[in-house]
Amino acid sequence: MAETSTMTASRPATGVARSGSRRVARVRNGPAGALLTVPALLIFSVFTLLPTLYTFFISLFNWNPLNVSQSTFIGFDNYQKLFGASKPSLLSSGLTSLYFTAGMVIGGSAISLAIALLLQRGGKVLAGVRLAVFVPHATPLVATSIVWVWIFNPQFGLANAALHLFGIHSVEWLNSSTWAMPSVLIYSLWHEVGFTVVVFLGGLTLISPELSEAAQLDGANKWQEFRSVTWPQLRPVTLFVIVITTITSLQAFTQFYLMTRGGPVYATTTLSFLLYQEAFVFFHTGYAAALAVVLFAVTALFTLVQLGTSRSSRGAA
Numbered sequence: 061m062a063e064t065s066t067m068t069a070s071r072p073a074t075g076v077a078r079s080g081s082r083r084v085a086r087v088r089n090g091p092a093g094a095l096l097t098v099p100a101l102l103i104f105s106v107f108t109l110l111p112t113l114y115t116f117f118i119s120l121f122n123w124n125p126l127n128v129s130q131s132t133f134i135g136f137d138n139y140q141k142l143f144g145a146s147k148p149s150l151l152s153s154g155l156t157s158l159y160f161t162a163g164m165v166i167g168g169s170a171i172s173l174a175i176a177l178l179l180q181r182g183g184k185v186l187a188g189v190r191l192a193v194f195v196p197h198a199t200p201l202v203a204t205s206i207v208w209v210w211i212f213n214p215q216f217g218l219a220n221a222a223l224h225l226f227g228i229h230s231v232e233w234l235n236s237s238t239w240a241m242p243s244v245l246i247y248s249l250w251h252e253v254g255f256t257v258v259v260f261l262g263g264l265t266l267i268s269p270e271l272s273e274a275a276q277l278d279g280a281n282k283w284q285e286f287r288s289v290t291w292p293q294l295r296p297v298t299l300f301v302i303v304i305t306t307i308t309s310l311q312a313f314t315q316f317y318l319m320t321r322g323g324p325v326y327a328t329t330t331l332s333f334l335l336y337q338e339a340f341v342f343f344h345t346g347y348a349a350a351l352a353v354v355l356f357a358v359t360a361l362f363t364l365v366q367l368g369t370s371r372s373s374r375g376a377a
Contacts, residue, residue, distance in 0.1 A: 112356070115349045115352050115353060116349070116353055118345060118346055118349040119138050119139070119346055119349035119350035119352070119353050120133060120134065120135060120136070120138070120346070121133055121134060121346050122134050122137075122138075122346050123345040123346040123349070124345075125343060125345045131346075134346070138346050138347045138349070138350035139350050139353075139354075141347060141350075142347070142350055142351060142354060147326070148322075148326040148329045148334060150331075150334075150351070150354070152326065152329075153326075153329050153330060153331050153333075153334045154331060154358070156241070156326075156327070156328065156329060156330050156331075157309075157310055157330040157331045157332070157358075159241060160241065160244070160245065160248075160309055160312065160330060161305075161306055161309040161310055161362075163245045163249075164245070164248060164249065164252065164305050164308075164309040165302055165305045165306055165309065167245070167249060168249055168252060168253055168256060168301075168305055169256065169298065169301055169302060169305065171249065171253055172253050172256035172257045172259075172260055172301065173260050173294075173298075175193060175253070175257045175260075176257050176260035176261045176263075176264060177260075177264070177286075177290075179193070179257070179261060180261060180264045180265075190257075190258075190261070193253070193254050193257050194254035194255070194257070194258055195254065196250055196251050196253075196254050197251060197252060197253075197254035197255045198254075199251070201251065201314040201315060201318075202314060202318060204247075204251060205247065205314060205315045205318040205319055206318060208247045208250075208319065209234065209318065209319055212233035212234050212243050212319075213233075214230055214231070214232050214233065214235060217233070219231070219233060220233075234319055234320055235324060236324065237323075237324050237325045237327040238327075240320050240323070240324060240327045240328050241327060241328050243319070243320075244315055244316060244319055244320060244328060247315060247319065248309075248312065248315055251315075252305070252308070256301050256304075256305065259297060259300065259301055260294070260297060260301070262297070263293075263294050263296075263297030263298075264290075264294070266293070267289075267290060267293045267294070268293070271289045271293075272285055272289050272290070275288060275289050299366065299367070302366055303363055303366055303367070306359070306362050306363065306366065307359055307363065310331070310332070310355065310358065310359050310362070311332055311355075311359070312330065312332060313330075313332040313333060313336060316328050316329075316330060316332070316333045317333065317336070322334075322337065331351065331354075331355045331358070332355065334351060335348050335351045335352055335355065338351060
């Protein structure tokens with residue numbers, strides 16, 4: 061009798077919960093739900109959509125930033141100049157951006173995943189290590205970029221002091237066209253890896269421990285367990301990390317401005333830095349707007365390719 065009364069008491073509660081969820085779904089999918097999205101859409105339109113459209117509009121003009129009325133319409137001439145310009149050209153700056161982005165995506169993802177695997181267990185000590193790993197990401201880019209300029213100082217920087225301990229000669233870090241980009245990459249990885257480590261740690265908490273235990277019972281070693289169990293379950297998280305890192309790397313500017321100013325000999329002149337130079341140093345506003353449109357298109361293309369690759373791999377699986 062007690063079990064029957066308990067079952068009958070639970071049925072109304074279940075019915076109330078179902079009716080409540082249906083009511084929430086109706087509100088979310090109805091006019092009220094659409095109305096609640098209006099503030100976010102307004103903010104997105106004012107601060108993102110309209111500036112993007114205005115940038116494309118400016119790219120069609122020989123724009124005069126001091127007197128807009130004297131701007132002249134030239135159509136797609138700015139885009140033609142992009143592919144004919146030299147020192148630095150769009151192609152060379154694009155390859156430099158690709159170099160930096162590849163280093164951040166491949167190196168950053170591998171380092172972040174390795175650190176996350178080492179820190180996935182609990183404990184007070186590891187909690188402190190997690191905080192220490194994330195702290196660089198929370199520091200300002202401007203302040204830390206200036207600090208790393210002194211670290212890479214060829215006369216008395218800590219980087220060369222560390223090399224001397226191993227009997228290696230000094231390196232002209234930021235003053236060498238060979239080492240300037242690797243130096244900025246080292247700093248950028250130090251600054252950004254903390255965020256992606258936290259993302260991977262969140263993904264590792266969602267992995268089913270039963271599958272790992274089953275793999276161990278079947279005699280799988282650590283590498284086999286990672287390749288067959290852990291890695292497939294981390295694919296959505298890995299895609300998120302790759303997309304976010306790609307976008308932020310293509311748009312990176314602060315560290316290049318403070319550490320190398322695009323040099324030496326244009327070795328670190330990325331698309332973002334070239335855009336800054338054309339817009340705010342040479343005041344070629346229309347040309348810079350065309351470059352911004354190209355940068356936006358490249359970023360969107362990389363993102364769509366990565367999303368398409370992920371969907372095709374999931375379909376094949």
